[in-house]
Amino acid sequence: MRFTLTLGPETVAAEIEERDGRYHVQLDGERVEVDARWSAAGTLSLLIGGTAYLADVAEENGEIVVGLGGHAYRVRVEEPGRRLGRRRAGAAGDAAQRLVAPMPGRVVSVHVRAGDRVALDAPLVVLEAMKMENEFRATVAGVVAEVAVTAGQAVNAGDLLVVVSPERT
Amino acid sequence: MRFTLTLGPETVAAEIEERDGRYHVQLDGERVEVDARWSAAGTLSLLIGGTAYLADVAEENGEIVVGLGGHAYRVRVEEPGRRLGRRRAGAAGDAAQRLVAPMPGRVVSVHVRAGDRVALDAPLVVLEAMKMENEFRATVAGVVAEVAVTAGQAVNAGDLLVVVSPERT
Amino acid sequence: MFAKLLVANRGEIAVRVIRACRDAGIRTVAVYSDADREALHVRLADEAYPIGPAPAAQSYLAIDRLIDVARRAGAQAVHPGYGFLAENARFAEACRAAGLTFVGPPPEAIAAMGDKTAARRTAATCGVPLVPGTREPVGSDDEAARAARELGYPVMIKATLGGGGKGMRLVANPGELGAALRLARSEAASAFGDAGVYLEKTLAEPRHIEIQVLADADGHVVHLGERECSIQRRHQKLVEEAPSPLVDPPLRRAMGEAACRLVAAVGYRNAGTVEFLVDAERRFYFLEVNTRLQVEHPVTELVTGLDLVREQLRLAAGEPLGYTQGDVIARGWAIECRISAEDPAAHFRPSPGRITAWRPPAGPWVRVDAGVYEGAEVPIHYDPLMAKLIVWGRDRGDAIRRMAGALAEFGVAGVRTTIPFHAAVMVHPDFVAGRLSTAFVERMGSGLVPRPDPARARVAMIAAALHAYRQAGRAWRSAVAPGPSAWALAARPRVPRVPR
Amino acid sequence: MFAKLLVANRGEIAVRVIRACRDAGIRTVAVYSDADREALHVRLADEAYPIGPAPAAQSYLAIDRLIDVARRAGAQAVHPGYGFLAENARFAEACRAAGLTFVGPPPEAIAAMGDKTAARRTAATCGVPLVPGTREPVGSDDEAARAARELGYPVMIKATLGGGGKGMRLVANPGELGAALRLARSEAASAFGDAGVYLEKTLAEPRHIEIQVLADADGHVVHLGERECSIQRRHQKLVEEAPSPLVDPPLRRAMGEAACRLVAAVGYRNAGTVEFLVDAERRFYFLEVNTRLQVEHPVTELVTGLDLVREQLRLAAGEPLGYTQGDVIARGWAIECRISAEDPAAHFRPSPGRITAWRPPAGPWVRVDAGVYEGAEVPIHYDPLMAKLIVWGRDRGDAIRRMAGALAEFGVAGVRTTIPFHAAVMVHPDFVAGRLSTAFVERMGSGLVPRPDPARARVAMIAAALHAYRQAGRAWRSAVAPGPSAWALAARPRVPRVPR
DSSP, X not given: OEEEEEETTEEEEEEEEEXXXXXXXXXXXXXXXXXXXXXXXXXXXXXXXXXXXXXXXXXXXXEEEEEETTEEEEEEEEBTTBOOSOOOTTSSSSSOEEEEOSSXXXXXXXXXXXXXXXXXTOEEEEEEETTEEEEEEOSSOEEEEEEOOOTTOEEOTTOEEEEEEEOOO | OEEEEEETTEEEEEEEEEETTEEEEEETTEEEEEEEEEOTTSEEEEEETTEEEEEEEEEETTEEEEEETTEXXXXXXXXXXXXXXXXXXXXXXXXXXXXXXXXXXXXEEXXXXXXXXXXXXXXXXXXXXXXXXXXXXXXXXXXXEEEOOOTTOEEOTTOEEEEEEEOOO | XXXXXXXXXXXXXXXXXXXXXXXXXXXXXEEEXXXXXXXXXXXXXSEEEEEXXXXXXXXXXXXXXXXXXXXXXXXXXXXXXXSTTTTOHHHHHHHHHTTOEESSSOHHHHHHHHSHHXXXXXXXXXXXOBXXXXXXXXXXXXXXXXXXXXXXXXXXXXETTOBTTBTOEEEXXXXXXXXXXXXXXXXXHHHHSOOOEEEEEOOSSOEEEEEEEEEOTTOOEEEEEEEEEEEEETTEEEEXXXXXXXXXXXXXXXXHHHHHHHHHHTTOOEEEXXXXXXXXXXXXXXXXXXXXXXXXXXXXXXXXXXXXXXXXXXXXXXXXXXXXXXXXXXXXXXXXXXXXXXXXXXTTEEOOEEOOEEEOOOSTTEEEEESOOTTOEEOTTSOOEXXXXXXEESSHHHHHXXXXXXXXXXXXXXXXXXXXXXXXXXXXXXXXXXXXXXXXXXXXXXXXXXXXXXXXXXXXXXXXXXXXXXXXXXXXXXXXXXXXXXXXXXXXOOOOOOOO | OOSEEEEOOOHHHHHHHHHXXXXXXXXXXXXXXXXXXXXXXXXXXXXXXXXXXXXXXXXXXXXXXXXXXXHHHTOSEXXXXXXXXXXXXXXXXXXXXXXXXXXXXXXXXXXXXXSHHHHHHXXXXXXXXXXXXXXXXXXXXXXXXXXXXXXXXXXXXXXXXXXXXXXXXXXXXXXXXXXXXXXXXXXXXXXXXXXXXXXXXXOSSOEEEEEEEEEOTTOOEEEEEEEEEEEEETTEEEEEEESOSSOOHHHHHHHHHHHHHHHHHTTOOEEEEEEEEEOTTOOEXXXXXXXXXXXXXXXXXXXXXXXXXXXXXXXXXXXXXXXXXXXXXXXXXXXXXXXXXXXXXXXXXXOXXXXXXXXOOOSTTEEEEESOOTTOEEOTTSOOEEXXXXXXXXXXXXXXXXXXXXXXXXXXXXXXXSHHHHHHHHTOHHHHTTOOOTTHHHHHGGGGSOXXXXXXXXXXXXXXXXXXXXXXXXXXXXXXXXXXXXXXXXXXXXXXXXXX
């Protein structure tokens, strides 16, 4: 079975065959033999050339999230010629960023006004929730199309906060 | 829904109704209201009149085994007029005890000969397995009908060791 | 000792108190909001009762309901934990009025230390050095501007009834003062019901070092040495240790005696913490008194061998301390890391949701005080602290290595955690060398943003491919995704369909 | 220090060694039999390699395969854990021949102490008191009968190369001697490859107290005080503690010095344990030397603050001890309970199978050294020990209460465990009073068979009824029963069908 795997900027071609309970994996032509065991809870124990790895694998927003060594790697898996994973709405890319409140809270501060030009990662809004102030940043470079809240305002989960339109270059 | 519950020597009639996410349980006429939550792993959190219990519930050999406070309670659940649980073959009761090796091991000693009269709980065979000597005892009072092994012999899981025929009284 | 005690809290500290009560033969009564029916503290308590909807104001902060449950369950005492009502003098008074023993200082001492400007005045009276600042809440903006000019910029605005970083604002120059005052006052008003604020001079990269004290009903006071809590982010402590790499025996004695003088002066009882800032010249300045158990109390426990919650229970029951300052002997080194459901790679954004994997580390001198379990939900309504990982070692290097190992072993899935942040701190040369300050996290900036290991990226790809391969071989089930995550509300999960 | 080490063991001790290596910056190589691919030690090691089929003789005891894996993986050292090859001089020699450092004493010391009659002679030479008995293996049955008559019945038959209770037989009167000799010789031959046995006088209800020693390459020897391990069943230790309630400082000094003399006499290196029996008059008698890490080493760690596996690694790498007897200071009290997959209500019958729930206790001074996890299988091929629960307290009463609480919190399902047995011990008046002896378990008999709480039987019935109710409301799935249990082979599980 063939896949295309994308992790961050890197995309590789993969092929998997199962033989005698082991997986023969090719990544961009390089072959590795993998001894893989799944636990009921979705934990994956891997032995690759003797080296041991323990990974937690789950699907989230159309990506496969692999927890490994304390980090979460988000991998997009596609079959050649057909995308299997779907990008997260509003994530980095060409689409506009529609920032909505992920939980009930209070708007502490708004750092942009409609019409502002913002760079990637520029602070947009600070929301207080879970006893913490949470800063939300631009996931696209562009122009602020809409600011739907003001500082001090209480918001519910799902309420629109800010819309950023991507810069056309 | 009505059940008959048997735990050791005690048998009680039970009725369960679910209302507003709570369970109204009658045991032999006495009513209790139970707030019960199951976790994915089969753990059951109970609040009964404010008292908290954490139970592990599983089915085993036709009984429901409830782990509670470090002990395992084996409960037989039946619908009136029809037995739902099935007794374990070879367990206490009228049936003959067919003692088979539950795991590979070595017979350390045999305490009975064919024709011996044995009391309930009398030692029959000692099997060494898992680094331990394990004593197997009579689960019925009766007469030894067959001894299939001798001391020192290696056995596989499932091999017959001893048969005890119950005493007719 | 009490026969039954109500724990007026949730999460890891409720679990901590329940365990201490169990070991002391005290039955425990837990309370839970609608969001917490399946929480760990409900599982472990002897009894548990609902107290209202998820928002804390309607449950864990609802004094009347807590008192009512305590009465009906027949509890004789109440432990407030930390946060929520732990430093609320009205709650301590309500307990007293209901005939319940409040496990903490008397309401008068809570009130006396809760008013930060009053506490500063008391400290001055006891000869405890203060950070230069206003002795009274500042009135008009003009008065504040005058005071700030005298102190010299940068200055810190603090809430009179403050705590936990609320209502605090750093002001770098006169131009920022007006706006900062407005924000700080509004934050203080909404958090503490009092808009009063005062000003303090800002020390250059100070260290946060605090002294644990215990006081009994006869007025005997001992201190249990210091904790250093300089690794903070936005005034939230992240890493704590005992002892402090800065403090030598003379400084420890001086700070300890100052702390004991101060609490003795206000008739303090039970456990408390006197917080100080310490500058580069090892001068210490009184910051505030926390009239409760601290989150970071375990590091003191592991070096002194004293169970602080047990001591709180004993002292609340009227038992005498039973030992003197000379009996308190510290051994080795302890470090605590706060394991929160936050994403350190995304500015510590909260990451509530279902914990799908929870594999805490274990082994010698590794302690995990957790409020969660595998399969539990981290609700959106409360503090994201899931657990505290505490280790002990014979010396600081030993403790750091053990913490690094324990962090590497800690497996969590379903929510993002601060584990990789802590792992980065443990190998940071300044941390290893003990060069700490409250500016540590900010100064390090992106150096502490956890970077994934590039060599492991390839293994992650293999794992993802194996997962997809396996899913393709299975009958497609309707619900593959784990339980709903609040963060997913912004973008509904879409499950990749992998055809055969 | 080594860069890479092979752990020639499985279960909790392999995990323990892996953690110690990780904290010391040593990469670990695990080995696993076919039954252990998914075991915890394989999950936690840096590398893992298969070494053969499930039976230990073809895997964990296969010296050639272990040496081969160590060589190919580039390991510089081998830690044998306990059991398996830990006291096998041939294995230590094979490591040496392969250029691998064996973490333990030199083969000569293992051999010198492994021959129990030779060890007794050495002890006598060093002025260490012996249990009266034969100095040489007994030859004919007649010679044995003469020796037994001189010692006086009851006598104990022991294997010359013995250990772990194998080849031991208690003989109450002359009539039993012949049969007991035959059995003991055959057990010794099959367990140790040598049918030699010797006789010892039986002390009346002695206590089992042992001294932990450490020795470096320069011949410096210190002892770390004693452990009492009197709570045994069929010579298998179940509960251990440090210090011993019987031992006072003079006795500790005398036993410690005797132990140090003995190991110094045989050029001992690394960690070892000298076992003694102590009678009611506090006279101590040499029993044997265990030339390895003991299962119960954690109780010594918790009172001394010394990481024994770390010390083993340091000493094996040629580092000096770095401290003297006066630097070893014990604090507080530690107790260990061995949590095995055995059913204490059914004569401790092994209970292998899939662990469907595993909720270890946690909190202050509660340590769980486990070799399993939720979802893991306890294989039928090896020792049923799943975990060790170890607690520390300021005094013995404190430790007992904490242990009782931790046992109450420990939740395990899928296999039966010794947890209820330990819970019964912790509240037994003799245990609480420190009246211990190796006859404790036998003497208590059914008093230690855990009795379910009758009040909870009703709750169990409710839980069972709720389960049946819930199952009735579900689409019936084809496989409800958990993973196959070896014990179920005798009687295939039958699932009750609860129609709507």
